[in-house]
Amino acid sequence: SPTRLGRRELAITVKAVEGGKVSQHLVAHAKPGDLFRLDAAFGDFHMPAAAPVLLLAAGSGITPMRSLLRDACQRPLAAPVDLFYWERSAAAFQFRDELQALAAANPNLRVHLLTTREGEVPAARINSHALAVVGDDTPLAQRHVLACGPDGFVAAARTRLAQQVAGFQAEAFTPPAALSDADSLGEVALTLARSGRRLIVPRGRSLLESLEAQGIAPKHGCRMGICNSCTCERVSGTTRHLRTGDTQSETAVPVRICVSAPTTDLTLDL
Ligand code: FES
Known part of the structure; x- marks a missing residue:
C-alpha cells in the first residue's frame, strides 16, 4: 500500500x-541503497470527500486504510470517519500509535480497535458487530463503507452492508472461495481463441484455477483480483x-480470470 510521504x-x-520470495527478501535482507523497480500503483479504493465514512x-x-487516512488527514475531515x-x-495491531495520533488530531476521526481472541469478552465479528458509535447520530445508511481483509471478512461485510x-x-487479500450455489x-465449454483449444470447465470455480487444473499456466500475479495481471479479452460468453x-x-470489459467463473460457454483471447 504505497503512501506519498514527500516529493x-x-x-x-x-x-x-x-514461503514468499519477495516478501521474505524485503523483510529479512533489503537494506538502504538497494534499488527496486515498482509498477504503477493499482486498486479501486478511494475515500469519498465530505461524506460520512466507515472503514472496516x-x-x-489495515494497510490501505492507513494510506487513505494519512492522505485524508492532511486536511480537516469534513465528515465523520x-x-x-x-x-x-x-x-497484532499495526500502526496503532499512528492511527491513534491521527484520531487525536482530527475530531472527526475515531479509531476502534477490536480483538477477537483476547479479553474477557471477545469483540463481535463483522457480521454481528453493532458498528454504532457512541455520541454519533450518522445513520449507517448514510455511510460510505470501505472494507478490506480476508475473503471471508469482505464477503461478510458485503452481505451485511452493501445494499444498506x-x-x-x-x-480482499485472499483468493476468492469457489461458488456452491445453484447457479x-x-x-461449460471454454474456448481459448489463440490456440483454438476447447476445454470443459466447472461453472463454480475461477477460470484461472480451472485452466491450471488442465495444465495451462496463464499469466497471473495476486490471484485475488487486485493486480490486473491475469486480465484477458472476452470474445464471447x-x-x-x-x-x-x-x-x-x-x-x-476484460476478464480478470482469477476472480471470474464462467456462467455460459465462453471464448477468451488466450
Ligand atoms: S488480478 Fe491479480 S492475478 Fe488476477
Whole structure:
C-alpha cells in the first residue's frame, strides 16, 4: 500500500509471507541503497470527500486504510470517519500509535480497535458487530463503507452492508472461495481463441484455477483480483465475479480470470 510521504518518497508495508520470495527478501535482507523497480500503483479504493465514512479492516486489510487516512488527514475531515479494525490480539495491531495520533488530531476521526481472541469478552465479528458509535447520530445508511481483509471478512461485510449503505467498496487479500450455489453447478465449454483449444470447465470455480487444473499456466500475479495481471479479452460468453456475484458479458470489459467463473460457454483471447 504505497503512501506519498514527500516529493520523492514512498512507504510500503510488507508482511513476510511464509514461503514468499519477495516478501521474505524485503523483510529479512533489503537494506538502504538497494534499488527496486515498482509498477504503477493499482486498486479501486478511494475515500469519498465530505461524506460520512466507515472503514472496516481485518488483519492486513489495515494497510490501505492507513494510506487513505494519512492522505485524508492532511486536511480537516469534513465528515465523520470511523475505523473499525479487527485483529486476533492486541499485539497484532499495526500502526496503532499512528492511527491513534491521527484520531487525536482530527475530531472527526475515531479509531476502534477490536480483538477477537483476547479479553474477557471477545469483540463481535463483522457480521454481528453493532458498528454504532457512541455520541454519533450518522445513520449507517448514510455511510460510505470501505472494507478490506480476508475473503471471508469482505464477503461478510458485503452481505451485511452493501445494499444498506450509501456506497460500498471492498478489496480482499485472499483468493476468492469457489461458488456452491445453484447457479454454479455444472460445466461449460471454454474456448481459448489463440490456440483454438476447447476445454470443459466447472461453472463454480475461477477460470484461472480451472485452466491450471488442465495444465495451462496463464499469466497471473495476486490471484485475488487486485493486480490486473491475469486480465484477458472476452470474445464471447458470460462470466460471474466470484466475490460480488455480478455477471458480465460485454466484450469491451476484460476478464480478470482469477476472480471470474464462467456462467455460459465462453471464448477468451488466450
Ligand atoms: S488480478 Fe491479480 S492475478 Fe488476477
